[in-house]
Amino acid sequence: MNQMLDVVRQGRDSGEDITALIREILKNKRFSRVLPEDKSFYKRDSIDILKSELLQKNLLLLTGVPFSGKTYIAKTIAQELQDNGYYVKLTDNIIEDQEAYYFLMSPENDSRLLLIEDPFGHIGKSENYIQIRDKIEGLIRDRLSINRKVIITSRLDILLDVFQKKQIEECKIQGNGWINTSISSKEEAEKIWLRFYGESDESLQVFERLKRSFDHHDETVFWKLARCGISY
Numbered sequence: 001m002n003q004m005l006d007v008v009r010q011g012r013d014s015g016e017d018i019t020a021l022i023r024e025i026l027k028n029k030r031f032s033r034v035l036p037e038d039k040s041f042y043k044r045d046s047i048d049i050l051k052s053e054l055l056q057k058n059l060l061l062l063t064g065v066p067f068s069g070k071t072y073i074a075k076t077i078a079q080e081l082q083d084n085g086y087y088v089k090l091t092d093n094i095i096e097d098q099e100a101y102y103f104l105m106s107p108e109n110d111s112r113l114l115l116i117e118d119p120f121g122h123i124g125k126s127e128n129y130i131q132i133r134d135k136i137e138g139l140i141r142d143r144l145s146i147n148r149k150v151i152i153t154s155r156l157d158i159l160l161d162v163f164q165k166k167q168i169e170e171c172k173i174q175g176n177g178w179i180n181t182s183i184s185s186k187e188e189a190e191k192i193w194l195r196f197y198g199e200s201d202e203s204l205q206v207f208e209r210l211k212r213s214f215d216h217h218d219e220t221v222f223w224k225l226a227r228c229g230i231s232y
Contacts, residue, residue: 034078034088034115044073050179051077057176058144060151063159063168064181070153071117073181078115078151086111086149094119094135095128101135104143104150111147114139120154125161133162133173140174156180 011017054060054077062070082088087110091100094116103114119136120129139150156168159178163171168178190207197203 034075034082034090044069044076044181046181047073047076051080053179054149054151058146058149059140059176060149061173061176061178062151062153062181063156063178065156068156068181070181074115074117074151074153078113081111081113081149086113088113088115090115090117092117092119092122094139095132101139104139104148109147111149113149113151116150116152118154118158119152120158120162122155125158129162137174140176154178156182 050060050062050073060074060077062074064070078086078088078090087103089100089103089112091097091114094101100114100116104112106112116136119132120126126132136152144150154162159168159171160166165171168180171178190211193207193210194203197206
């Protein structure tokens with residue numbers, strides 16, 4: 001609304017035709033927010049780096065175990081692009097959602113981002129995972145460009161099952177690898193903990209016990225934080 005008022009004042013003061021500017025603002029505001037407002041949301045340190053990766057390669061593949069934050073990372077980046085004039089479309093079914101599939105094929109000379117969440121399945125591997133994989137490979141091969149971008153998120157265990165591999169580094173789509181969003185740094189885990197639970201003596205004592213547990217178990221940090229009820 002503030003942007004619209006600024007343009008109206010500009011037209012009033014200068015006498016210039018502002019029709020095109022108004023039309024552009026309305027066009028960019030047609031979609032609802034990708035990322036709902038959340039005062040407790042913690043912006044991961046890696047988000048700016050991942051956004052640069054998307055802008056350079058027009059593709060971002062995010063993975064991790066449940067609660068690793070890949071969806072929030074994807075939506076945070078998508079929201080920032082939407083705020084900068086991108087049309088953003090979300091889907092979790094690239095086979096049945098024809099509108100999403102053809103979203104990148106529009107002849108319009110605008111900027112578009114397609115966010116595909118867990119296309120291979122939310123809990124387990126989809127029965128038609130081969131067809132889904134073929135569809136995604138076609139989009140990546142034929143539709144990416146400087147103003148046509150794609151973000152895909154998928155659970156780590158499901159990807160390994162889909163590709164029949166033991167390591168995520170081996171699971172490539174059109175030569176593109178997946179970025180693991182798991183938090184392996186205890187320093188970042190501590191930032192998240194303090195963001196939600198504060199720096200009281202009790203909070204710090206609990207986190208110290210968790211850190212000792214991290215040192216004795218082969219588990220990623222975020223998985224234990226997720227068990228404690230933290231969403232990020």
